[in-house]
Amino acid sequence: MISSPVTFHVVPMEPSHAENICEWNYKPPYNIYGWMPWEQMQALGIEFGDPVLRSQQYVSVVNEQGDLCGFAQLFPMEGVVRLGIGMRPDLCGHGMGHLFMEAIVQAALKRYPEREIDLEVLTWNQRAIRTYQKCGFTITDTYERRTPSGDRPFYCMVYDK
Template sequence: MISSPVTFRVVPMEITHAEEICLWNYEPPYNIYGWQRWDQMQALGIEFGDPEIRSHQYVSVLNDQDVFCGFAQLFPMEGVVRLGIGMNPDFCGHGLGKLFVDSIVKVALKRYPEWEIDLEVLTWNQRAIRTYRKCGFTITDTYERRTPTGDKPFYCMVYDK
């Protein structure tokens, strides 16, 4: 746990942040959250590798020293914005999750004030689930979804405004 207070601010995602995300290495079992190489992401035009998707849906989260700590995707659907959240593995497990997620939720509420906010999380990821609960999310559904390693069970969690 980090002892001094930390603040986060959310800014548009820069291309350097997108490149950096592709270099992050998570310890198992969290390595399922890794991304393809940056050149592949760009060549395929997927996710933050597509400049238009990156500018409209992705944001970077910086700490009070302007260090890139993570990102979020704010994926608009009909009446719902789905959050995809990724924290730099160097910052995981240090008690920063609630402040980090709260900063992202604040941006989602500002961008989509009338919409529901939800997210998906693998059912085994209790560390993330605890954080999301502390931030006001509730499990509302369970279902299987395809992942790079096959179909896995997910929770849908909805933010209670």
């Protein structure tokens, strides 16, 4: 029997989603994508720990049953919306990334129809790069960015509508 593909929906990020995301643990080398504890994010008022920033920039990605499958940040910049993406660790590497990304891209297009969509990805993350390319993103630039473990090479990828 062939199972039907999963359908992802983008919804406002609830505090319970944010708390859940902070508990996700990725296997190396993807473990660099983890978050600090929820209580600490709230106390510092950073990223989705800030309720205003969470409501303005962050969305949750859920499946048809309403289960949290991931999140995205839709970061508005001059003429561009930059995506930050996170898929629940147990869902990564199972061939659903393009469906996940398509839901996020459609949400970004709906919210920011006049803006270009881009994202940054570490150059070693070929799994993500292949997914982004499958969804219509192309590499347009390579540069170094500071990370918690020092300067690392990144690609900027732009969505080609």
